[in-house]
Amino acid sequence: MKKIILNEIYSSHLEMSFTAEDLFTNQINNNDFSEIIIDFTGITFMSLSFTQEYVYQKTHTSKKITEIKMHEDIKPMLELVEKREK
Helix, strand or coil, X not given: CEEEEHHHHCCCEECCHHXXXXXXXXXXXXXXXXXXXXXXXXXXXXXXXHHHHHHHHHHCCCCEEEEECCCCCCHHHHHHHHHHHC
């Protein structure tokens, strides 16, 4: 299991879709771990663009992704986008 702390790699504002693409390309899919924990500590903003790409990438990876410590202001957007993708 690998833990990725987003604000140590990116900023507290996740704004661009290419950031989500980079996260999956370079941090998630580019390792031998089958389970990944994404730690959202310190993330205070996620744009719709980032969230849509994150959910797209999450649904197209073979890795098991678990999100932890997500700020209450950004969790509803992630849930909404995930619901629309199903």
